[in-house]
Amino acid sequence: MSFINKINSAAKITWKILKNTVSAFSGWTGGIIVGYLFKWELKILNFNKSYVKLSECLSGVIREILSTVNTDYIRLMPNARGIPKGIDAVTFGYEIYIKGIFSEENYYDLRLILHEMVHVRQYEEKGKFFFKAHYGFGYVSENFSYENIPLEKEAREFVNNQWKKFEEKYRTTCVSSV
Numbered sequence: 001m002s003f004i005n006k007i008n009s010a011a012k013i014t015w016k017i018l019k020n021t022v023s024a025f026s027g028w029t030g031g032i033i034v035g036y037l038f039k040w041e042l043k044i045l046n047f048n049k050s051y052v053k054l055s056e057c058l059s060g061v062i063r064e065i066l067s068t069v070n071t072d073y074i075r076l077m078p079n080a081r082g083i084p085k086g087i088d089a090v091t092f093g094y095e096i097y098i099k100g101i102f103s104e105e106n107y108y109d110l111r112l113i114l115h116e117m118v119h120v121r122q123y124e125e126k127g128k129f130f131f132k133a134h135y136g137f138g139y140v141s142e143n144f145s146y147e148n149i150p151l152e153k154e155a156r157e158f159v160n161n162q163w164k165k166f167e168e169k170y171r172t173t174c175v176s177s178v
């Protein structure tokens with residue numbers, strides 16, 4: 001390897017490290033900053049609306065599937081303003097902003113809730129600060145693809161794996177046969 005080639009490959013490695021460091025840093029800080037701004041934007045846009053709680057029965061079913069999630073703290077805001085296109089709901093800690101109406105009898109909504117509950121668990125595990133950092137980093141490192149953010153993938157996979165069990169438990173305990 002000639003001297004100039006050595007410099008060249010050293011420069012390439014340095015560039016790669018620098019690029020990864022910058023993207024990691026921008027993902028973390030971007031996630032934290034954008035996360036907080038977005039949370040406050042939603043709070044302000046929806047200041048005149050009220051939150052609703054999960055029913056006791058649904059809370060119980062959620063705890064059977066996701067035992068660590070503290071369902072007592074969860075508050076939903078259906079018909080929320082300010083949710084981006086292509087997204088049905090946004091979760092900040094225990095607050096879940098839902099684009100449309102929410103009905104426990106609608107299985108699409110129940111599936112959505114199960115998905116958001118996985119985000120609540122991620123919040124509880126990582127803390128609100130690191131959740132945002134992790135989310136932003138995932139977004140940047142997956143080339144700005146929402147679908148491929150690892151925390152989103154985890155939530156989707158969890159719902160795919162647990163939906164049948166969840167739906168059956170819900171149907172047998174919460175839906176009266178009368």
Ligand SMILES: [Zn+2]
Binds near residue numbers: 119155
């Ligand atoms: Zn999600």
